[in-house]
Amino acid sequence: MIDARIVHRVAGFTLDVNVQSDGPVLGVFGASGSGKTTLLHALAGLARPQTARITIAGRVLSGTTHAEFLAPELRRASLVTQDPLLFPHRSVRDNLGYAPGASDRLESDEGQRILTMLRIGGLLDRATQRLSGGEQQRVAIGRALLADPAILLLDEPTSALDAELSRDVLALLLRVKEELGMPMVYVTHRAPELLAIADDCVVLDSGEVAAQGPPVRVLSRPRAFGVASLVGIDNLLFLEVVGHDEIGGASLLRLESEKLAVPLCDAQPGTSIGVGFYADDVLLCLERPAGISARNALECVVVSLHELGHDVLVELELGAQRLRARLTPGAVSELELKPGDRVVALIKSSAVHLLG
Amino acid sequence: MTALFDVAAFDVIWLSLRVAAVAVASTLVPAIATGWLLARWNHPARAFVQGAVMLPLVLPPVVTGYLLLIVLGRSRPLGMLWHTLTGGHIAYTTGACVIAAAVVGFPLMVEAIRLAITAVDPRLEQVSRSLGRGRFDTFLRVTVPLAAPGILAGAVLAWARALGEFGATIVLAGNIAGQTRTIPLAVYTLLNARDGEAGVVVLIGISVTFSMAALLMSFRLSARDAQGRPIRARSETQ
Numbered sequence: 001m002i003d004a005r006i007v008h009r010v011a012g013f014t015l016d017v018n019v020q021s022d023g024p025v026l027g028v029f030g031a032s033g034s035g036k037t038t039l040l041h042a043l044a045g046l047a048r049p050q051t052a053r054i055t056i057a058g059r060v061l062s063g064t065t066h067a068e069f070l071a072p073e074l075r076r077a078s079l080v081t082q083d084p085l086l087f088p089h090r091s092v093r094d095n096l097g098y099a100p101g102a103s104d105r106l107e108s109d110e111g112q113r114i115l116t117m118l119r120i121g122g123l124l125d126r127a128t129q130r131l132s133g134g135e136q137q138r139v140a141i142g143r144a145l146l147a148d149p150a151i152l153l154l155d156e157p158t159s160a161l162d163a164e165l166s167r168d169v170l171a172l173l174l175r176v177k178e179e180l181g182m183p184m185v186y187v188t189h190r191a192p193e194l195l196a197i198a199d200d201c202v203v204l205d206s207g208e209v210a211a212q213g214p215p216v217r218v219l220s221r222p223r224a225f226g227v228a229s230l231v232g233i234d235n236l237l238f239l240e241v242v243g244h245d246e247i248g249g250a251s252l253l254r255l256e257s258e259k260l261a262v263p264l265c266d267a268q269p270g271t272s273i274g275v276g277f278y279a280d281d282v283l284l285c286l287e288r289p290a291g292i293s294a295r296n297a298l299e300c301v302v303v304s305l306h307e308l309g310h311d312v313l314v315e316l317e318l319g320a321q322r323l324r325a326r327l328t329p330g331a332v333s334e335l336e337l338k339p340g341d342r343v344v345a346l347i348k349s350s351a352v353h354l355l356g
Numbered sequence: 357m358t359a360l361f362d363v364a365a366f367d368v369i370w371l372s373l374r375v376a377a378v379a380v381a382s383t384l385v386p387a388i389a390t391g392w393l394l395a396r397w398n399h400p401a402r403a404f405v406q407g408a409v410m411l412p413l414v415l416p417p418v419v420t421g422y423l424l425l426i427v428l429g430r431s432r433p434l435g436m437l438w439h440t441l442t443g444g445h446i447a448y449t450t451g452a453c454v455i456a457a458a459v460v461g462f463p464l465m466v467e468a469i470r471l472a473i474t475a476v477d478p479r480l481e482q483v484s485r486s487l488g489r490g491r492f493d494t495f496l497r498v499t500v501p502l503a504a505p506g507i508l509a510g511a512v513l514a515w516a517r518a519l520g521e522f523g524a525t526i527v528l529a530g531n532i533a534g535q536t537r538t539i540p541l542a543v544y545t546l547l548n549a550r551d552g553e554a555g556v557v558v559l560i561g562i563s564v565t566f567s568m569a570a571l572l573m574s575f576r577l578s579a580r581d582a583q584g585r586p587i588r589a590r591s592e593t594q
Binding site for chain 1: 477479480482483484485486487488489490491493497498501502
């Protein structure tokens with residue numbers, strides 16, 4: 001789907017990458033300043049690298065000669081950025097109909113389908129200033145899709161939104177991927193998003209490809225690259241399927257001596273699958289509570305406590321596995337947590353994301 | 357004498373308004389192009405271009421007029437070329453008034469437009485390009501509408517400046533009643549004439565009124581620009 005060889009030198013920074021992927025969604029992961037946005041701009045034609053041989057979906061967007069450099073407007077690569085960047089002087093309808101041919105497409109069945117999918121059909125006559133952040137981003141995605149692109153270039157599309165809206169936008173993009181079969185390059189610094197949507201990923205570090213491959217493989221071995229801290233705050237596990245509890249609506253995975261209940265999946269027992277969950281979704285108790293809805297109550301040992309901004313990241317040990325929970329300083333002092341303490345980690349099965 | 361003068365005063369005012377309007381209208385597009393160039397072009401030569409554009413703002417207008425005369429005078433190359441092509445002259449005509457007014461108003465207009473375009477988020481232009489709109493299309497559909505309040509403010513300011521133009525006009529266009537005698541030149545003529553002082557009251561009143569109105573309008577437009585609420589979006593939301 002995508003084949004890119006790019007060398008781009010700008011003041012004090014060099015992006016030097018070689019990326020091949022069959023997609024359909026290529027994730028680009030890295031810290032800020034790693035070159036993610038530069039790579040996306042090179043693909044979009046908004047940057048003009050010294051070397052850029054780019055083929056997307058069989059079309060040469062940039063080749064070795066000057067004449068082979070396609071202008072951004074000819075690339076059919078629509079950009080969606082962190083800020084929705086809706087045109088403030090145009091209504092929602094005029095934003096959606098902005099691209100050549102988009103206003104006709106908006107009226108077509110395909111256009112109606114996109115509006116329904118993104119839940120923006122009722123917003124058409126609003127001014128963009130009157131939309132919430134989530135609505136603005138949904139309109140921006142709709143505007144990009146109505147341009148009839150060959151590929152969507154997404155630059156941290158959820159980063160400006162709170163956790164709930166982020167999940168909503170991510171879920172919509174998953175539908176766009178599955179129902180419209182839209183290829184994407186998805187730039188993010190959030191590992192769980194990458195795991196949820198990307199089929200393939202590259203990890204950028206200081207302008208170079210530090211790792212490339214399926215997201216689960218790449219991100220569950222954070223020592224393989226220099227951005228371990230970015231991944232490290234989330235729980236990524238590669239576990240064996242023990243069985244399925246179809247009535248209970250859960251699949252069970254072997255987690256050392258315990259079992260981890262996760263949303264029902266169709267993986268064969270005996271095979272291994274990747275799962276991930278946010279550190280925020282892990283609750284800690286001093287004793288095993290009774291009568292709770294959370295499917296998972298795992299006995300762990302506190303290994304260490306790290307202050308991260310306003311939060312405390314608690315490292316837990318469960319046999320050979322490590323888990324991470326994020327608590328407030330108040331909760332840590334109330335529970336009087338210290339390394340060596342035994343605690344019970346509660347995790348709702350629905351908070352566990354199936355990966356890959 | 358008084359009645360006669362009133363007719364003459366009307367002619368003077370009408371001529372001035374026309375000259376200023378034509379001067380602004382004919383330089384609006386080049387001013388937008390220059391403002392865009394200065395706002396978006398990152399090149400060491402930019403400062404030089406900006407200096408050249410701004411020069412008439414700080415140069416004594418008489419000098420500007422003289423420099424224009426050197427180029428456009430009746431025995432000068434461009435003046436002669438014009439004569440060959442059209443059979444007419446530039447210097448000492450109403451056209452010369454327009455040129456003088458345009459040259460001194462241009463920097464004010466360009467500066468206002470440059471600031472307005474600089475305030476347009478370039479990422480909006482990038483998104484427009486990625487959505488399939490070319491550079492020029494993007495300029496017309498995104499940049500110009502968003503900079504519109506600033507562009508109008510600059511045009512109004514340049515119009516007010518053109519209305520008051522004296523030094524360059526008197527050198528390039530002379531002081532010919534009915535042809536090149538605009539408000540400032542008429543005031544100057546009256547002040548030099550015996551008993552003329554009484555006649556300038558109307559012209560001065562008109563000058564102050566138009567200039568103040570233009571400034572207020574320009575401020576209003578700039579204020580809207582600063583809120584990031586362009587005129588079109590305002591009307592759409594209401």
